[in-house]
Structure formats: C-alpha cells, structure tokens
Amino acid sequence: MKILVYPHAMELGGSQLNAIELAAAVRDLGHQVAIIGEDGPLSRRVEELGLERMAIPAQRRRPSPAVAKQLRALVRQYDIDIIHGYEWPPALDAVAAVFPNERAVAICTIMSMAVAPFLPGNMPLIVGTEALRQHTARKRSGPTYLIEPPVDMKANSPGQPVREFRDRFLGSTHQTIDIGVVCRLVPELKLEGVLTAVDVVGELGLRWPVRLVITGDGDARDQVAQRAAAANQRAGREVVVLTGELVDPRPAYDAADIMLGMGGSALRALAFGKPLVVQGEQAFWQLLTPDSVDLFLSQGWYGIGNGTGGAERLRAILEPLIMDSALRENLGEYGRQLALRRFSLERAALLQEEIYRSALASRHTSAVRQATVGARSAVLLASHKVRRKVDRMRGTAKSDDMNAVTLAAEAMKEERRP
Template structure:
C-alpha cells in the first residue's frame, strides 16, 4: 500500500539521540507511513545506531559529503511517495498520536495546506531549562492562522519547521520558488509555505523539541538570531502578511516578464521612496503602464512596499534600493547615491522622474554630480517645507497635480521656480471599468439585498481622512433611521482602521445585522463601486467613482466640498475634491444633507453619474496626462 505520510529525517552526527527519534515514529498509532532517513555524511556512530532498527517502512540513504539539513532533506524528498510530508529532526521526538491527529486534521480541512501542533520543550542541561520553558510557552501561545500571521508582522515566527505536516502539492510549489539562505533551518522555505497556504496548530502537544548544546540553533545562535531577525524585518515579508486581503484577488504565482522596450530613446527611472497603498502610488503605476504601452523604457526604483507586487504583476521592472525617508541626515546617503547610479548605468537611464521626499533629494544630488536631468511631481500639500528649495530649483520641470499645489509651490519658491511649474492632474483610463471582471457580485458576498441602498467610502485610513470616515459613520446612523434598507462599505487600511472597526461593530449591534462592512485595502475596488449607489472620497477615488458613472460626494484631507456636479465642477477641480482645499469641515449635518439629496431621487443619481463620466473622460484622461509628461521629458533631453 502506498504510504499516505512521508517522514523525512536528515541526520548528522546525532548518535546520542537518533535511535530515540526513529523509535518515536515506529511507535505511532497511525501506521500508513514511510520514514526516509538521509545520513548527511556523519562522522560518528549515527549510521551504526540507525542500522540496529529494522522496519520495512524505513529507507536509509547515505550521502558521501556533508552539505547540511536542506540538501539532505531535498535528497530524501526526491523519494517521498506520501501525500503528506513531515521533516523530522533527528534529536526530537514525536508523540505516538502525532501522525494520526495531524493527518486527520488535514483530511477534515481540505483548504488547509499544512498543520502544526503544540510542543513540549525539554533538555537534560540545567543551564537550558529556563530557555526551554520560555520556548514552550511562546510557541504554544500562537495557534490560529491569524495569530501566526500577526506574529510574523511584528517580527516573530511562532512555528518550528519539524512540527509541520505539509501537503506535497504545496511543498512542491514552495520548493520551486525557494532559494536557500545562509542558515540551515529552512526558514525561507517555511515563510514561502505560509504565503502559499493558511497554517494552524492543533491544540495538542504532539512534538517534543529537544535543546542541547550541540543543537544547530545553539551552536550558531548569535549569527542565526541576527539573520532571522533581519529576514523577518524584510518589508516584503511583512507586507505580504499585513496586506494579505489586499493581495488575495491577484495572481501572485505568475509574475509577468518585465515589459521593456530596449529601442526606446526615452529611458525613464521612476523614483519613489516606498510603494505604499495610496493615490500617489496608484498614479505612478498608471503612468508607468501607459508609458510602457507607448514603447517607452521605464524602470521603478523604490525601497519597496505592498504595491511592489502589483507593479510587477503588470510587468513593470521594479528595482529595490535603500531609499531612506530621513535622507538629509542619513549617513548612508552616499550608499543610496551609488545604488541609484548603478541602476542608471545598468539601465542606461537618461531622465529621472521623482515623486516623494527622499527620492527628490536623491535625484537632485545625482543631477549635481552627474547632470542627469530630473522631473519632480508634487502630489499634495503634505511635503515638508525644507524639501522644496534644495530639490525643485534645479529640476527641469515641476509637475503639480492640482491648482492649490501650484499655488503652494509659488508661495514657497517665489521667483526661484519661475515658469517651471505646470499643472498635470492625475489621469484615469477610459477603460478603467473594463479592467475588473463583471461576474464579481459584492452584494452577494456581503449579504446585501439587491434592493438595498449602498454608500461606499474609500480612502487610506490616516490623517484627516480617518476623521472624515468617523463623521460618515455618525451620519450613516442618522440616515439609517430614515432609509432602513441601507448599507455602508468602507474600503481602506491604515492606523485609524482598528478604532473605526470598533465603531462599526457598535452600529451593527444597534441595527441587529451587519450594515457597515469594513473591507480593508483592496486591489480591485471596481466591484464595490459598481454595487454602490453613492461613492464618498477624494482625489483618485472621486475619479474612479465618476468613471463608474456613480455620483460622488467629495471629502478629503482639507475638508468637505460636497456633491460633484456640473454646477460645482470648477470648485471641485480648484480644490481637488477636498484633498488640497475645501469649503468647510466635514460634519454630520452636511453629509446627511447630501446623502439624503442623492438617495431620495434615483433619476438624479443616474443623471449626475452620467455627467461625471463624461467630465472625467474630458478632464482627466490618462492618455492626455501622460502625453504632456512625455513632452516634458523630450524637452528636457533636448536642452
């Protein structure tokens, strides 16, 4: 009979413990397993100890040269026949019910790719007893998948690899992508596995984890601790788990080949401090995509962030460099300059387009040293005052995304900016709505009736936008009294999310059903807009709402502007939908007034939505915006 479980045990110089470890597998009350022991060229009597144990389910492989746990495991894995895989350490012990309980859990939970368990940590060495107690308590504290992922976000991995039972198809995928690190505990593989599948622990101690002074972790403890801390601090790892919901509709397994036109005369380095979730980063994504479509060579340099994965999924080449937001006082400044110059030389860059604080400073330094022209885009009013003079004066062109931003630049720089400042708004594609699958039914997913009214607020939940969301929640409670069949969707993430979720929970308890839906950040917001009657937000959210033919209520960092309509279009543009200027602060009074005005007349909503689409296409077309930017590049190179 083909074994269901393959236990792979790499062994090296473990004569003292290996026999006990092997017998713990033989004593399992579940019997459909195979044990593949891979001796990694032991120099003691390990092989002799193994040979004393006879069981037809055991297969022993002897390697001629010592290469480490990962290599030994790989050799054993080649022979594995089981659907479930366990890598068992040769100095540890599995309790008799381990294999039965873990395989039962996987059989009962087909969506789970692997399962771990609680541990007991033991030692014969008195000096290691306190450490053992601590390891056992902290490992057994984190049990659910959510708790494990939250722990990784804060820099601690609460799973010991050999406690896992893993589906072979999941391990196959992870091993294809995995690159072994400098330490031999397969932590990189473990993190790749957790990215591919949820993991949880059965609430039972099934594995005895031994600590002794010859153990791998203790022999290499200082270097190993430093490396694991560095690995878990990597933003790409933290962001993956922090923004898992954000990524879930994206095919992360297929990264498109970089779309690069080697024959382009324009070779642009788009430089941005970090690729966080927000309007600035979405704008950079869209202009980069459009330029690539036009045949322009575009590369993005950044310190990384959750949007990095999105960029790569569109075939945009992203190169990470250590851009530090505290650039001016940073002692690593010259390291950043060198890293950027290496990219410029390798990619044959002839113009830089920078967007945020450190990127602007870095581009200006490169210009002073190497005379590579650069363009600056100022995305809002949030830039520090001391950033403008040293970075904008020598820029070829300064792009302001709105009129208030242009006025701010003239106030800060005066005659120094001369005629360099040009207003080019954030653009949006006429095909924006077509990029999302129409079969996604958000109302069904959220259990919202087809005849219910839906408000949708979308924003990063930070700064004054969190305050606006809070005012909206209070306004929603009032409107709900009049329009009982009403729901509110809030899309976004940030420091304010946790408190807003608590307030939303109170409203849902009062309504005795879920009427406020906190969705977190989303890659694709179009299905939410399609299923809503009114969009509330600012900047890019306003543009997206209009492109979906929805009426928009504009409220942003600076305050409240109200309904975007033909009679108010100039005010909306002059104030950039409340994000760069405003008429008043958001209040329950003005929000309730405008929500009621739109909810009471469906024809009015449809009319405003249709007008908004036409105005948006005319005023904010991405093709027009990108053509203006490209003209700036060409003039800069021809100077």
C-alpha cells in the same frame, strides 16, 4: 528615452498608483520605463502592467543616501535619462543621484496639496491642481507644470466582478443603497471624514435601506471598527461594513451606488460613473455637480470647511441621493464624461512625455549652481526635520500639509464670494 520612476511607497494609495499607471502609459508611447521601489501591495500592479521593478529596502531613511547611491549606479549602468520621483523624499534622492551628472535629469511630481519648501527651486516640478501650480510657480526659478491626477479609464470602468465582491462582503442579495469609501484608514486627512460618514449613514440607516461600505486598512482601523460596531448596534443590522484592504479595489467602486472620497479615489469614483461626494478636512463635504465642478478643477478633489456642521452637511447631501435614483444616475454619468474628457491616462502620458523632453533639452546647469541650490535644500530639510522632532516631543506634530490648508481655504473663500 530611458526613464526610472520612483514612487514614494508601494502600498495602496493615489500618488503611487498614479506613478505606476502613468509609467506604463509613457512606456506605451515607445520609451523604456522601469519602476524602482520596495516590495509591497502594488508590486502586483507593476507586474500586471509588464513593467520591470528594481528593488530597494523597505526600511530606509527618507530621503535615503543609500538609495541615492543606488540610483546613481543605475544611471551609469543603463544610461538613464530621467529619474522621476513622486513626492519629496524620492525627489531628493533623485537630485542627489544626478548631481553633478548632466546627462540624467531629476523630476518631481507632487500629487498632494503640499509642496515642500526644501525641494530644489530649479528642479522640474509637476503638481496636480492649477491652484497649486500658480501658488508654487511664484516661488520657484524652475518650471512648474500641471498634470491633473490621471485615471486609467479602460481598467477603471463598469463591469467588474461585483457579484463576487458582494457575496464575499455584503451578502448575495443587493437590497440596499450602498455608499462606498475606498481609502487608507489613517489619522491624517481621512479619519475625521470616515468617522463622520459612519455616524451619518448609521443614522440614515434607521430610516432607509442604506449601508456604508469602507474598503481599506491602516493605523486607524480599530477606531473606525469601534465606531462602526456602535452604529450597527443602534441600527440593529450591519449598516456599516469594513472589507479591509483589497489589492484590487475596483469591485468596491463598481458595487457602490454613491461614493465618498478625495484625491485619486474621487477620480476613480468618477471613472466608474458614481455620484461623488468630495470629502475634505474640518467638516468639508460637497457634492460634485456642474455648479461645483470649477472649485474642484482649481483646488483639487479636496476642501477645507469651517470645522463645524460636517454631519449635517453630509446628511443634507446624501438624503436626496438616497431618495432619487434618477439623480444618482445623472450625476454618475456627468462624472464619468468629465473623467473621460479631462483625466484620461492617455492625455496625461502625452503631457508627461513633453515635460521629459523639455527637461532634457534644458538640463545643462553649472555644477556651482547645482551645489548652491543643493546646499540650500539641505539646510531647509534639516530645519524641517528638527521642527518635526521638536513637535513630536511636545505632542503637537501634524501631517506635512505645508501649504495645503492655506490653498484650500483661499479657494473656498473665492467660492463664497458673490
């Protein structure tokens, strides 16, 4: 098969890194695979994996008629079979590119917990959690598949250049218990938990030799840096360190003794054999253990709390981990074995290959049907953009969580039932 993979961005992030690494794994199964995307930090990863990258403008509308036109030309020029868009803007570009061409098929992967209601209902869709698959499949005519976010277990494994990382950011001696966070520092999803972690580890640092190491960058960096400076001043030492964004953050995972994270970052923490505290929203924190794993396998590596007591909850999780090295080791090994068994890149590539074959086998849809579905999507997309514009004017705009909060809240309700 000839496959063109279109990540939603080329900045560091879980969805786009999954798109690129999974593209390379599918290529290794014997297919021709290329990436289409703007120049960005992940261009280096594309190059390292030996994938061809076709360029698009960084400044563009989302979705972009110009990119859809470019995709259509590429389909004709190279006889492409599959255009695989990650998240909804690339997916809609892909749909526009193949209409009404029945030779190529557009496929969408959503790695967040948010499936846009304006995605074409007959489009093959891949999601990252079983709860989301069930929730979404009830509302769609097309197939909805599950591929849990994969991890390249060979690339993400102990043995990284930790000494160089510590020398650069932490000092040459390792005399602290380092609690790591690798994430984009943005207001949506992440900021609440990062600020809570700064405050909690800053407080714990008054009693124990602990340190919070935050790897990442983004619009909220100044806010995080201010909170970190205050924690460092109270502790009288550097109890919170900001490394900034790293093109290759693997040493940051490997150098940590405990990891905090959500989504793809949480899974990479498992690959490195680190005890994992899963971060969510509204004061959600939960330690991964054999007792809590089913919750995350259902709803994903994320959660919704009740909005109160987040600092107390995180402190109660971290204190036993700080005091007990054997507990850290046991939970880290449990997480790594879970990742090897369930989240390997090779397993995900085989599943994705089968989805591609199934989509090609059932691709024939009448032009009238395609036009009807496309028109409905266009109307829903226009309504969504108008609502977002009005919300921004009112100052009430929120992240596009769609059904994320509802799903996570439902999962937590189930978890609390006796």
